[in-house]
Amino acid sequence: NTICLTKGKNAFLSQHIGDLENLRTFDFFTSTIEHMKHILDIKPEMIAYDMHPDYLSTRYAHDQADTVMAIPVQHHHAHVAACMAENRVDGKVIGLAFDGTGYGTDGHIWGGEALIADEASFERAAHLAYVPMPGGEAAVKAPWRMGVSFLFDSMGDDFWDADLPLFKMIAKADIEVVVRMMVKRINSPLTSGMGRFFDGVAAILGIHNHVCFEGQAAMALENMAYPDRVFFEQDDIYPYQLPPDGELSISSRPIISAIVQDMQNGITTAQISTRFHGTLIHLFSALCDRIRLRTGLNRVALSGGVFQNVILLEGMTRTLTETGFEVYSHSRVPTNDGGISLGQAIIAAAKSRTL
Secondary structure, three states: OOOOEEOOOOOEEEOOOOOOOOOHHHHHHHHHHHHHHHHOOOOEEEEEOOOOOOOHHHHHHHHHHHOOOEEEEEEHHHHHHHHHHHHOOOOOOEEEEEEEEOOOOOOOOOEEEEEEEEEOOOOEEEEEOOOOOOOOOOOHHHHHHHHHHHHHHHHHHHHHOOOOHHHHOOOOOHHHHHHHHHHHOOOEEEOOOOOHHHHHHHHHHHOOOOOOOOOOOHHHHHHOOHHHHHHHHOOOOOOOOOOOOOOOOOHHHHHHHHHHHHOOOOHHOOOHHHHHHHHHHHHHHHHHHHHHHHOOOOEEEOOOOHHHOOOHHHHHHHHHHHHHHEOOOOOOOOOOOHHHHHHHHHHHHHHHHOO
């Protein structure tokens, strides 16, 4: 979490405050706001906040609604707007917002999003297909749960027949409980998160089943790839399917099935990670090209915590640039959630002009 105060044409971002998950951090959050208001001599007229109903920052915003205009902002729209603001881009762009968790307008967990966005509004152009997130937030610290989710989504009960390290490292009874949770939709919210996709693949490969912090498994998966091969040998990728006309959902099933087949054939984890990265670069570059044909938009903004992955960021930037896109990413403002307060401020200001 960070906060952003604006005055005139200037935006002032705070230091990193931390995840708002306990009273001590929330107290630091509120004291930081008061301190910045004082030293910058700013008396806010409106407050922007994330749409997630359970965030402490959302509750804080609701508490201020009697004195200032309160404007909800969708998480991934804020990511894209932050990238636009940093790069001084106005008007509509194609926004690729990749992260682990963000509350969507349909009540599901978003995170693998292709948006058509400007400062005031957005539409969802495509997204990773939803899969269950068994245990909710527990799956963040236990990537094996996402591994089981992607396997079950792709292969059904046949996934038990695969010879995978996951089955040697996690008790069968625990996996069976997770499968029952997903089938019965018990504490298994749907997610399209790209971060959860990385977690799931890392677990399937046996890299990490449990982690100490969010993104640890994804970082390990990135570190196993061969960057030069991702960039220069992109014919060696997994099959993928763009959504049919009129649909938004990008299925992970062909990719997961091919990864499992590679493992059965003795392909190394380094080769699989390389192919996985290359596939995502090809897939979303092709998606941007399709959106350009439909809309005429030629600018792409890359934002979200997954773009801390250098292979993905540089690969997407290179591939999109080579096909004629103008590509924007972050260099001064964090690409992860540390930057969304800027995007929230930009969006709230734009929306307020139409109220």
